[in-house]
Ligand code: ADP
């Protein structure tokens with residue numbers, strides 16, 4: 001039974017992912033310093049900033065492999081983690097893609113993509129085939145990682161990350177290891193697939209180009225803080241201070 005009256009065009013604005021005032025200290029220094037973010041389903045937010053500013057630490061806390069000193073993480077309006085309550089990483093329905101994405105070498109391509117899946121053998125095989133078809137690698141379903149190029153392996157990693165239909169995808173410089181020629185194609189393919197699945201994406205990068213290309217929203221980070229947040233064009237054309245100007249011009 002439907003408990004609420006739905007009005008066309010009006011959807012309740014519950015973020016898929018919300019972090020509130022996240023803080024992480026190492027040796028007394030706040031490397032993540034009061035970071036807050038909201039990401040809606042289907043939205044790509046880029047956490048952009050120079051090396052060492054706290055991007056990966058932020059991502060690891062959301063993934064649940066690092067514990068925050070204070071602050072809260074919410075998924076679809078439900079508390080996932082604060083300083084006393086903690087949903088374990090494997091129950092957060094979060095997909096991960098990192099630069100060293102390492103497929104399991106001893107598993108077939110199908111085995112890799114099926115890794116995080118539950119259900120019957122037939123259901124898993126169908127989902128694996130669906131995703132390999134989407135990344136255009138169905139012909140390699142029974143192949144092994146070493147038989148694939150770097151770009152192909154990256155696409156298998158993408159299929160693997162998407163297979164369990166994660167609500168959220170966390171990506172830490174996932175395209176850094178690829179050469180320029182491949183990178184654009186894979187970025188576009190990744191975006192298309194993520195949008196199709198309505199996944200909320202937090203993409204970490206130190207490259208303004210990548211953020212400009214992929215983000216619906218950019219959160220510019222420096223020294224553990226988000227110093228500016230908004231549409232890519234606005235962040236790029238209206239830097240808030242000299243350090244931001246320097247960051248954007250150094251990167252070019
Ligand atoms: P980014 O991903 O933006 O390059 P990180 O989140 O990896 O930055 O690191 C932010 C800061 O925290 C860095 O100065 C790093 O050296 C420090 N740091 C990260 N993890 C640890 C740790 N486990 N112990 C001590 N310092 C750490």
Ligand code: MG
Pocket residue numbers: 052055056057172
């Ligand atoms: Mg990092």
